[in-house]
Amino acid sequence: MEKIQFQCDYNEGCAPQIMQRLVETNLEQNIGYGEDPHCEHARELIRKACEAPDADVHFLVGGTQANATVISSILRPYQGAIAATTGHIAVHETGAIEHSGHKVLTLPATNGKIHAKQIEQCLMCHYHEDGPEHAVQPGMVYISYPTEYGTLYSKQELMDIHNVCRQYQIPLFVDGARLGYGLASKESDITMPELAKMADVFYLGGTKQGALFGEAVVITNPALKKDFRYFIKQGGGMLAKGRLLGIQYEELMQNDLYLSLARHANEQAERIQQALMQKGYKMAVPSPTNQQFFILPNDHLKKLEEKYVITVWEHTDADHTTVRFCTSWATKKENVDKLIEDIKRI
Amino acid sequence: MEKIQFQCDYNEGCAPQIMQRLVETNLEQNIGYGEDPHCEHARELIRKACEAPDADVHFLVGGTQANATVISSILRPYQGAIAATTGHIAVHETGAIEHSGHKVLTLPATNGKIHAKQIEQCLMCHYHEDGPEHAVQPGMVYISYPTEYGTLYSKQELMDIHNVCRQYQIPLFVDGARLGYGLASKESDITMPELAKMADVFYLGGTKQGALFGEAVVITNPALKKDFRYFIKQGGGMLAKGRLLGIQYEELMQNDLYLSLARHANEQAERIQQALMQKGYKMAVPSPTNQQFFILPNDHLKKLEEKYVITVWEHTDADHTTVRFCTSWATKKENVDKLIEDIKRI
Amino acid sequence: MEKIQFQCDYNEGCAPQIMQRLVETNLEQNIGYGEDPHCEHARELIRKACEAPDADVHFLVGGTQANATVISSILRPYQGAIAATTGHIAVHETGAIEHSGHKVLTLPATNGKIHAKQIEQCLMCHYHEDGPEHAVQPGMVYISYPTEYGTLYSKQELMDIHNVCRQYQIPLFVDGARLGYGLASKESDITMPELAKMADVFYLGGTKQGALFGEAVVITNPALKKDFRYFIKQGGGMLAKGRLLGIQYEELMQNDLYLSLARHANEQAERIQQALMQKGYKMAVPSPTNQQFFILPNDHLKKLEEKYVITVWEHTDADHTTVRFCTSWATKKENVDKLIEDIKRI
């Protein structure tokens, strides 16, 4: 019997509505490289959803590519990106940022988050130093919403970070690989237009949220718009059949699909969270989104692994393991039922 | 009325067989990053087709990405890639190769091709110079099959290039973005296994040959295999839902689909070629594959452009334009009929 | 007996006046990294000589370093530098420019020079192309004064290039590794202040013109000044004992030393030129500066090589070789006398 996967949010293909549109449009003839009517329409829908009529929208294939492309478009060669030590660009991208010549300037994270005060401190330090040119100049701030640990910044926290960035005149980039799960969370106190106002550039992840692949980069700061397509092409991110990205985002941005898929995932995650808490397991990080981090006794984990695939995050101590349960738009309710049943039964 | 496009070979989505498989497998749960059973199976099929049981096969999303990833995996920082002045990496990739730190060492091309003698000359020059370390060291040879102009190297020409590379111990990389159109051409005198023996690394393009996207890199030289996945990930080319590439290549490599799609395109291109020659237009490059380059009087071109989209390649003189007619696996016979009729009628 | 070297302009140490100042100041205590009073004074002298009171002046150790640092400070990642095919950055720097991520966009040179029309053509081509973002964007112009072949641009030619650059809003960078030899030439029709007005950034070479080492980069365009010291440090070019550069340039910029050393070299070069022409040898390039390129019969060359070291530039044909005779501030008149005698005698 095949195991049920709660391993990540990219185990399946795409939302059926999207697949259907790909089938319907398959033999249309379209111009390449994202200049077709589908992309144009999708851009318009995204601008509307962000209430950012002047924003530039670009479609990229994946998250590492989106991060590397955006960051290398912002920084000058001697600048680095401030990020959490646990940030995706700091640990999971094989040094893609360094490959483009830039240091990731890491700050200690709390549940995946960094705070305005830390950022300010880092910036002040740099500029008050004697001979600042002997160190990498902080040139931007990178955060994720939600973070790698599924946690969310509050509106106030974001606004504080935004303000520090304004004060030091450096852009704020929000990695939104899982943006929908964040915005659709019951604990989120921000909207997409609010995010679009606070970030200079961010993206609406598709890969982990119902699309086959794709990330929609939204640039609201006019200073960052120039020649962005050159960066995409040079970075190997300009999809020949760009229409595939346009078609997928057209679908995602209509009928509330983007957020409703995310809401479903969050609900299933919450059900798992409650089951794990009732069982008395310790929550490793308090996440209100589709990723749940818990510390399980090793023998219990072993039992669960007979039927489920779960991500091992860390070997906590000799007898315990921190694991991640991940749901997605594709997670079946009945599979969560089974999992809950089995958690109770251990 | 919408114009019929003979503009490029990526105007449509994908071959219906492939789309169907994507639909059928959509809700399967698979592990990410190309380590799923579909990718494994596709790799096996490719190794078989290449008669290269020990080859490593990796799937990438697009051509520029494939070129940049392969080249940066081969070269040391002070080395460059020998290529034709008209080579894709020399002119159409926004300096992706230079972005990874390497010079493209261009040689004058004849109909898109470079020759073994030129390559040998370039290598000899470098090593006979006094203080060779003041110049970029040629570290590999890059050619395309077919070339940017649709032309083909003969088996003997390839073997000569292969031998120069062996002599100077540098790898030969064959860009196969349109490999199928080449191998399926009536004028080709090589097979895929023969190519696999002569190249140290090459790829079977999917994007332009029936897939939604995808390029299958085949590494036959053991010295080039090590840690290639690090390069893919660092370059932003590791697709989260790698299964999409596996599924598409599974289909392409079965039932002769890859070559039969290409054969169809070549046949339609040949029909267009004959019509253009009968009309008396001058062939710009003698291409036996899916791209046809002809020199048209500007007023004739204008007439054709009322109903068709054709690529303007070069403004030849005040009254003439060099254009490219491009067919693909998706080109409809009846559209070619119409085009031929209209050419006759001008 | 040791051979006399006419091989290059960096065979000796430095002008005796400079060496004396280095000795005198040796045990002074100075702050590091170019922030000492000697550097400050030297900067002031250079600004005065350039009649550019607002220019930024930075000292670097060598030419390749100066070129790479300046160019990487100007270009955005997807941009390249327009240069002559024979330009130093195109052929003699082991791809240092590509190493920093940028393509050198070469134009065919005439006696080492490129012309405004060519540059304009290259820029127009790029921006008129469909989808310019698929190619490297020309982001600056690089020329040398004098060129690699010792030739000089006229004031009009420089002004034309300057104007094209202004029109397309890209900077003009003048490599002045041998600037003094150019300005001191009888055929030069420009002055240092005029050059400083036409170039956005340029440098006064020291290594080849009387210093032990050193290049003084002058940035007149305010847009290019920001954070240049970060570039120097990151590129490994920030000399700990920066005072060494300051002291040398203090000396060079006083008492007309810089130009008078160059004048001497040019005079000796002219004497050699005349001797070679009187002998009937063919001039390869008409150079009015310290490098002389002539085509010699191989047996004559062999004879000369018994007593002199001369640079072989190119094997012209089976019986002839193009060679370079190079003089410098250090060339002894009596050694030139001997050489002329020997040329006559062959």
Added chain:
Amino acid sequence: MEKIQFQCDYNEGCAPQIMQRLVETNLEQNIGYGEDPHCEHARELIRKACEAPDADVHFLVGGTQANATVISSILRPYQGAIAATTGHIAVHETGAIEHSGHKVLTLPATNGKIHAKQIEQCLMCHYHEDGPEHAVQPGMVYISYPTEYGTLYSKQELMDIHNVCRQYQIPLFVDGARLGYGLASKESDITMPELAKMADVFYLGGTKQGALFGEAVVITNPALKKDFRYFIKQGGGMLAKGRLLGIQYEELMQNDLYLSLARHANEQAERIQQALMQKGYKMAVPSPTNQQFFILPNDHLKKLEEKYVITVWEHTDADHTTVRFCTSWATKKENVDKLIEDIKRI
């Protein structure tokens, strides 16, 4: 009255013996780029001092340049260098390592040192992870001898690090910008030949130890020797008048000059250390070399700063500052006498 500087070890020019040799050889004619007889002789002397007859020796101008050149010659693009969080490459080089595409993988330092166990842990972690290719691969170890804090590794500690490197087949690179101060320290238990055996590559710093400038890179691991001159040239580090480096190292390596200059500096540092301890100030780091780190009350510091320049290292708390006193080969005994007197008197 001018202040006396204890700020760094590059406040003065060079040892008089060296200056004299530069004067004597000034008008010699020599071939460029480090291929002259002085460089050859200096290489021979260094090989002898290291008892490494097969080592390759290359001369570079400065420390950041030496670090960046060596590291980029060792690592493949997806690899990083393990270093202390306080390592020079991690904090004081404006991201020169990242500029060449590589991440610095930092480990928490104890008094500037990292330990074999930490390194082993880091390497194990990487290779035991699922999907190691999503993270930067540790490709070498970088340490300094002495460290940034003047501390020394014991022979045993070095051997342990050496052994971990061997086990994982990655090179060990020892930054020796202040190597002499380390080897000449009373607390050092290793010799230059022993270091040469334990390191795969290291350098003998000149800039901070009696030369005007210069670092002599010694490569003992044959696998790291290939084409190193290409790296030097590409990195802008190939000095045209390479003889300057040769001449300086000829002098340094004769008559025990290198170590005797260092011994003098260490002795003066020890005298300062004792005075500070007798005064009751807290030592911040126990350093047996030419850098002394102490925590001073702010008002005491202010008093001292009236007559001396001392480096402020860190604002320890509201009332205290950590400072560095630095001696060198050039530190005058009588200036130390004065300083000690003034310390006592505060």
